[in-house]
Amino acid sequence: MTYQPVLTARLGKIDPASLQDYEAAGGFQALARAVELGPKAIVELLREAYLLGRGGAAFPAGIKWKAVSEAPAPKYVIANADESEPGTFKDRILMEGDPFALVEAMLIAAFAVGAEQGYIYIRGEYPQAIARVQHAVNTCYNAGYLGRNILGAGFHFDLEVRKGAGAYICGEETALFESIEGKRGFPRLKPPFPTECGLFGRPTVINNVETLLCVLPLVLRGLDWFKSIGPEKSPGPKLYCLSGRVHRPGLVEAPMGTTLRTLIYDYGGGVSGSGELGGVLLGGAAGVFVTPEHLDVSLDFAGLRTIDAVLGSGVVMVFDTSVDMKAVLRRIARFFRHESCGKCYPCQLGTQRQHEIVERLAAGRLRSGDLLALREIGQTMRDASICGLGQTASGAILSAIDRFGFDEHTGRFLRFDSNW
Amino acid sequence: MTTSSSVSPTAAHLHLSPRQATAVHAILRRYRGKGSAYLLPCLHDVQAITGWLDADLAAQIAESLDIPAVQVHNVIEFYALFYDHPVGRTIVRVCDDLACYLAGSEAIVRACAAHLGLDPEHGGTTADGAFTLEIHPCLGRCEQAPFLMIGDEAHGFVRPEQVPALLGGEA
Ligand SMILES: Cc1cc2nc3c(=O)[nH]c(=O)nc-3n(C[C@H](O)[C@H](O)[C@H](O)COP(=O)(O)O)c2cc1C
Ligand code: SF4
Ligand code: FES
Numbered sequence: 001m002t003y004q005p006v007l008t009a010r011l012g013k014i015d016p017a018s019l020q021d022y023e024a025a026g027g028f029q030a031l032a033r034a035v036e037l038g039p040k041a042i043v044e045l046l047r048e049a050y051l052l053g054r055g056g057a058a059f060p061a062g063i064k065w066k067a068v069s070e071a072p073a074p075k076y077v078i079a080n081a082d083e084s085e086p087g088t089f090k091d092r093i094l095m096e097g098d099p100f101a102l103v104e105a106m107l108i109a110a111f112a113v114g115a116e117q118g119y120i121y122i123r124g125e126y127p128q129a130i131a132r133v134q135h136a137v138n139t140c141y142n143a144g145y146l147g148r149n150i151l152g153a154g155f156h157f158d159l160e161v162r163k164g165a166g167a168y169i170c171g172e173e174t175a176l177f178e179s180i181e182g183k184r185g186f187p188r189l190k191p192p193f194p195t196e197c198g199l200f201g202r203p204t205v206i207n208n209v210e211t212l213l214c215v216l217p218l219v220l221r222g223l224d225w226f227k228s229i230g231p232e233k234s235p236g237p238k239l240y241c242l243s244g245r246v247h248r249p250g251l252v253e254a255p256m257g258t259t260l261r262t263l264i265y266d267y268g269g270g271v272s273g274s275g276e277l278g279g280v281l282l283g284g285a286a287g288v289f290v291t292p293e294h295l296d297v298s299l300d301f302a303g304l305r306t307i308d309a310v311l312g313s314g315v316v317m318v319f320d321t322s323v324d325m326k327a328v329l330r331r332i333a334r335f336f337r338h339e340s341c342g343k344c345y346p347c348q349l350g351t352q353r354q355h356e357i358v359e360r361l362a363a364g365r366l367r368s369g370d371l372l373a374l375r376e377i378g379q380t381m382r383d384a385s386i387c388g389l390g391q392t393a394s395g396a397i398l399s400a401i402d403r404f405g406f407d408e409h410t411g412r413f414l415r416f417d418s419n420w
Numbered sequence: 421m422t423t424s425s426s427v428s429p430t431a432a433h434l435h436l437s438p439r440q441a442t443a444v445h446a447i448l449r450r451y452r453g454k455g456s457a458y459l460l461p462c463l464h465d466v467q468a469i470t471g472w473l474d475a476d477l478a479a480q481i482a483e484s485l486d487i488p489a490v491q492v493h494n495v496i497e498f499y500a501l502f503y504d505h506p507v508g509r510t511i512v513r514v515c516d517d518l519a520c521y522l523a524g525s526e527a528i529v530r531a532c533a534a535h536l537g538l539d540p541e542h543g544g545t546t547a548d549g550a551f552t553l554e555i556h557p558c559l560g561r562c563e564q565a566p567f568l569m570i571g572d573e574a575h576g577f578v579r580p581e582q583v584p585a586l587l588g589g590e591a
Binding site for chain 1: 455456457458459460461463464485487491494495498499500501502513516517518519521522556557558559560561562563565569572574
């Protein structure tokens with residue numbers, strides 16, 4: 001483990017309320033370098049680095065930035081800090097511990113694409129992150145990093161912190177626009193895509209907090225450094241949210257493509273509970289379960305596709321063999337039923353029926369045809385839902401049933417041997 | 421804490437103290453004419469004073485921002501953090517999602533419900549209006565599971581026996 005963390009390097013080492021601390025620890029050097037490079041070169045750098053979005057969908061950030069940089073003003077940049085995927089806590093830790101870094105990254109994004117207004121949309125249940133980022137924004141206004149003619153470089157940028165209001169769906173980018181616009185968080189039909197028609201109908205760059213923070217070391221250290229980390233097809237540093245039955249849960253910064261084995265045994269200190277690994281949930285409730293056979297798969301966007309899994313927002317939740325998998329699946333099904341916004345029927349009805357069947361499964365009262373129905377509902381939601389919520393609402397549940405050996409006759413998961 | 425039941429949401433009206441009313445008026449003045457994009461910030465600010473949002477307040481907010489009243493109602497109804505019925509002075513959010521479940525959240529939920537005299541399945545509000553208990557999806561603190569929030573205060577690695585001291589009575 002010779003990797004030197006960059007995204008988390010300042011956490012716990014600086015006072016998150018102090019601009020002086022931030023500057024003394026290298027803060028705002030990336031912005032200065034970005035201004036030297038100029039907008040075109042920054043966008044090009046992002047494209048060549050092939051920085052993939054860290055919020056879940058793994059879309060190349062450079063493509064979005066380029067499209068918006070070429071679009072007519074007014075345009076917007078948004079930091080998606082709504083972080084509500086179960087198992088995800090990385091963006092909160094970054095914002096609480098290093099809030100000026102997010103402001104600096106937003107400034108670079110705005111400078112690169114030519115936006116004069118930006119928003120940081122933070123989950124409402126993150127009061128400390130909201131307070132610290134708001135303080136950082138206020139401090140940056142006073143210090144001349146925000147507002148008119150920043151760094152004397154002749155560009156202007158206003159940045160507003162917005163507080164979410166308890167809706168998982170508002171992390172979906174178009175629902176987030178609706179929310180900032182003062183409406184219910186109903187996702188929009190795509191296309192048009194945000195780069196063309198986003199917030200207030202204008203071209204918009206929206207990126208996850210971690211994606212944005214990756215831009216700082218990329219600008220400072222350059223393309224070769226970035227590409228030297230992780231696999232060629234999805235390079236760069238990565239934050240993994242390690243939780244569940246490990247001895248040392250926590251945020252791990254490691255090269256993209258670190259293996260499950262390294263995360264669980266080196267960083268996490270091994271499996272707790274029974275001590276025997278039963279399975280791992282990757283990507284959160286919207287993700288999928290994998291088994292111990294997958295311990296050596298590279299945890300990156302491309303590597304996981306080879307085993308029909310996803311990295312999503314970086315959730316790595318560990319389950320030992322003593323876990324009651326039925327109680328786990330009940331919670332996943334309940335989550336999607338509650339969080340479905342109800343705009344489209346496949347998801348609104350599908351998440352309800354899925355929850356009912358999973359409740360029966362958990363109670364040992366499956367009816368004949370229930371499992372088949374569960375698969376069909378999953379397929380319909382995947383194919384016919386408007387947004388990612390419905391499209392992913394069945395993945396974790398079906399993967400558990402398939403990969404953990406659910407036996408319809410005994411009502412047990414063969415891999416998990418607790419005695420219900 | 422004594423046994424209590426949920427506060428009935430029917431026909432509830434907010435009774436603002438003079439101080440609250442002054443504070444709300446100041447907020448509404450600040451948002452005057454700002455339009456739809458300021459609806460969520462305005463709702464957050466007003467609710468921070470009043471605890472919840474009744475139909476009368478919603479109408480005043482609509483008028484101040486100069487947007488349709490129905491939009492304000494729809495938005496309040498949509499978002500979990502906005503309340504259209506009376507809630508306790510302190511909201512207790514206990515995470516019962518995956519990582520917290522793996523760390524024993526069921527016992528934390530039971531301890532909270534027992535201490536407040538509420539239903540462990542659905543939570544609710546104590547009769548004295550001091551607390552509302554919410555059984556919550558992941559609160560983004562899974563590395564500190566099991567986790568709960570008392571108002572804005574974060575409490576990680578909670579043990580069931582700590583719950584009475586954490587919730588106490590009301591200060
Ligand atoms: C239901 C749903 C919830 C989402 N929640 C989040 C979230 O909380 N944070 C986030 O960054 N992206 C979230 N996304 C992904 C966003 O739609 C979008 O892809 C992302 O903000 C783009 O940023 P990135 O390319 O930097 O990842 C969510 C998507 C869906 C479908
Ligand atoms: S898929 Fe679900 S969450 Fe997405 S728009 Fe349809 S109902 Fe809403
Ligand atoms: S599961 Fe409880 S905080 Fe994430």
